[in-house]
Amino acid sequence: MNQLEPLSSPALAGSPRGSASPRRWLAALSARAAALPVRTRLELPGGLAFGADRPVVTLRILDARLLPSLARGQVGTLARGYVEGRVEIEGAMREVAEVAGALLPGDPTALADAGSRARWWSRLVQARRSHARHAPQRDREQIEFHYDVSNEFYALWLDPRRVYSCAYWHAGASTLAEAQEAKLDLICRKLMLRPGERLLDVGAGWGALLLWAAEHYGVQAHGITLSAQQHAHVQGLIAERGLAGRVSIALCDYRDLPDPGDGSARYDKIASIGMFEHVGHARLAGYFDKLRRLLAPGGLLLNHGITAGGLHNTQLGGGIGDFVERYIFPGGELVHVSAVMAAMAEAGLETVDVENLRPHYARTLWAWSDALEARLGEARAITGDKLVRAYRLYLAGSAMGFERGWMGLHQLLAIRPSGQVQAGPLRGAQSSYPFQRDHVYRA
Numbered sequence: 028m029n030q031l032e033p034l035s036s037p038a039l040a041g042s043p044r045g046s047a048s049p050r051r052w053l054a055a056l057s058a059r060a061a062a063l064p065v066r067t068r069l070e071l072p073g074g075l076a077f078g079a080d081r082p083v084v085t086l087r088i089l090d091a092r093l094l095p096s097l098a099r100g101q102v103g104t105l106a107r108g109y110v111e112g113r114v115e116i117e118g119a120m121r122e123v124a125e126v127a128g129a130l131l132p133g134d135p136t137a138l139a140d141a142g143s144r145a146r147w148w149s150r151l152v153q154a155r156r157s158h159a160r161h162a163p164q165r166d167r168e169q170i171e172f173h174y175d176v177s178n179e180f181y182a183l184w185l186d187p188r189r190v191y192s193c194a195y196w197h198a199g200a201s202t203l204a205e206a207q208e209a210k211l212d213l214i215c216r217k218l219m220l221r222p223g224e225r226l227l228d229v230g231a232g233w234g235a236l237l238l239w240a241a242e243h244y245g246v247q248a249h250g251i252t253l254s255a256q257q258h259a260h261v262q263g264l265i266a267e268r269g270l271a272g273r274v275s276i277a278l279c280d281y282r283d284l285p286d287p288g289d290g291s292a293r294y295d296k297i298a299s300i301g302m303f304e305h306v307g308h309a310r311l312a313g314y315f316d317k318l319r320r321l322l323a324p325g326g327l328l329l330n331h332g333i334t335a336g337g338l339h340n341t342q343l344g345g346g347i348g349d350f351v352e353r354y355i356f357p358g359g360e361l362v363h364v365s366a367v368m369a370a371m372a373e374a375g376l377e378t379v380d381v382e383n384l385r386p387h388y389a390r391t392l393w394a395w396s397d398a399l400e401a402r403l404g405e406a407r408a409i410t411g412d413k414l415v416r417a418y419r420l421y422l423a424g425s426a427m428g429f430e431r432g433w434m435g436l437h438q439l440l441a442i443r444p445s446g447q448v449q450a451g452p453l454r455g456a457q458s459s460y461p462f463q464r465d466h467v468y469r470a
Contacts, residue, residue: 055098063129065122069097084118084126096346100132103346106424110354110416120396120423128427135344136337136433163280169305169358174254178233180409184398184422189233189260192301192331193388193436203394206387211239214298216467217380217440218327220244224295227251227321229281230302234261234274241273246296251279286320293323300331308362315374322443325458328376333388334435335361343433347424354417364437371441379460380440380467385429388436392426 057077060069066079070087071094086105088097090113096104106127108114116123178189185191186204194206195213214236220226222245228236231250234257241248252258261276287293297318306314318328342348342361351359368378399406399415399422406415428434442458 056094059098059100059130063126065118065125065129067126082118083122085116086126087115087117089113089115097130100130101346102127102130103348103350105130106346106350106420107353109420110413120400120419121393123420124423124427127424128431131345134433135347135428136335137344163282169356171254173356174232174252175256176414177409178256178260180406180414181233183402183406183409184395188235188238190235191232193384194391194394195384196387196390203391203398206391206394207235208239211236212243213467214300214329214331214438215240215244216469217438218296218298218329219466220246220296222246225249225293227284227294227297229297229299229318230305231257231261231276232301233257234264234276236298236300237261237274237276238264238268238270241270242268246273248274249294250274250276251281251284252276253278253280281314281317284317284321293326294321295323295326297322297326297328298331299328301333303330303332303367304356304359304361306360307358308360308366311362311367311370312373315371315376319374319376319443324443325445326443327460328441328443330367330371330437330439330441332367332437333361334364334367334437336363336433336435338363338365343428347428351421354414355421361434364435364439367437367439371439375443376441377444377458378439378441379458380438380464382438384436384438385432385434388434389426389429392422392429396422396426 053071053075056069056071060067060078063078066081066083068076068078068080068082068085070076070085072088072091086097088094088108090108093105093108093113096108105114109116118126181189181191186194186207188204188207188211190207190210193210194200194203195210196206197209200206200209218226220240224246226237226240226246226248228240228248228250231237231252234250237248237250240246250261252261255278258276258278265271265274265276299318303311303314315328315330322328342352364381364383368381371378396419399418403415403419406418425434429436442460445458
């Protein structure tokens with residue numbers, strides 16, 4: 028290992044706030060490197076380096092202004108530095124994720140919660156900002172930013188059906204494709220789909236659920252999306268498979284779906300898969316109220332989405348949430364599952380089944396990460412190196428986050444009561460939902 032001299036390196040002298048003692052940062056960094064669970068080498072500006080002689084992971088800092096962030100464990104800032112070319116990383120993404128998790132000064136859900144609970148009015152400010160940032164035009168721009176990157180890019184690392192949500196790794200699923208088909212069928216069984224029923228898929232993605240439900244369960248399936256590229260892709264699949272009379276998709280905001288004039292115009296079943304994270308916590312009650320109005324009395328809604336590990340945060344701390352907001356999902360917000368259930372209840376929907384698939388999403392994300400790592404050259408040719416760098420960190424970091432419980436993945440099944448629903452406790456709410464759940468987990 029190189030020694031920690033000379034400490035008067037011009038690069039270190041330029042650290043933030045004109046630090047008079049670079050030795051302080053170096054001492055902190057040396058201690059961090061020694062405690063990491065993976066053999067890691069830290070290389071700093073000016074030729075300084077310390078850590079493992081035969082590293083599994085090498086973290087090369089090219090900009091001395093990032094040293095305080097490294098010492099403090101601001102991994103989101105370091106991730107931004109990697110995307111912008113001010114940090115270089117060598118090593119397999121599983122080990123890189125382990126290093127990032129060890130650098131954090133604490134649980135990122137607790138870090139975020141501490142800030143959000145500082146003052147009660149800060150939550151009010153956050154709610155008002157959430158409401159404003161999810162106006163229809165902003166939502167459209169934010170969805171396009173992420174999902175219209177390139178159909179070809181996503182096809183490199185998703186399964187052949189391009190299912191961009193948590194898979195279901197039941198005992199018979201050994202590949203990502205099998206696990207995604209198992210997830211599609213699990214959703215259909217939970218919704219108890221029957222031939223001829225009308226299904227609405229809110230945020231239909233590349234159409235996997237629409238096609239699966241129509242072809243395997245005989246439903247009339249309609250989907251909506253804000254992504255022009257997804258919309259064009261699904262239209263092509265509908266024509267290719269001869270499903271024009273049974274499947275349709277619209278380029279449409281959920282708020283623009285017309286309210287039914289009578290019961291015959293409503294949907295029998297509604298699926299919202301990986302969608303409500305884009306709604307914003309301040310608009311959740313309105314979102315579920317809209318879905319309830321679209322749902323026939325006695326109809327089922329399945330909401331499948333990412334939930335927060337902490338009770339009060341809408342983003343992870345340690346700079347992680349800021350990184351995701353900037354490079355991956357602008358406008359994305361997470362809430363605890365209890366808040367989702369409360370919003371459903373406020374809208375007049377009764378939750379009848381809850382399942383947390385958190386470990387399934389960790390495995391899904393590692394499958395996506397491995398697939399992207401195997402095709403980095405092709406990915407860079409499609410999108411450029413900067414976006415590939417962002418997604419490398421995003422997929423691996425998210426996998427680690429689900430492994431550690433920083434986030435959950437909940438499927439919540441709710442029913443619109445058959446009787447009249449008034450404010451407060453549900454009235455006339457007795458439903459025909461089965462007393463047993465054999466239909467969900469049948470062989």
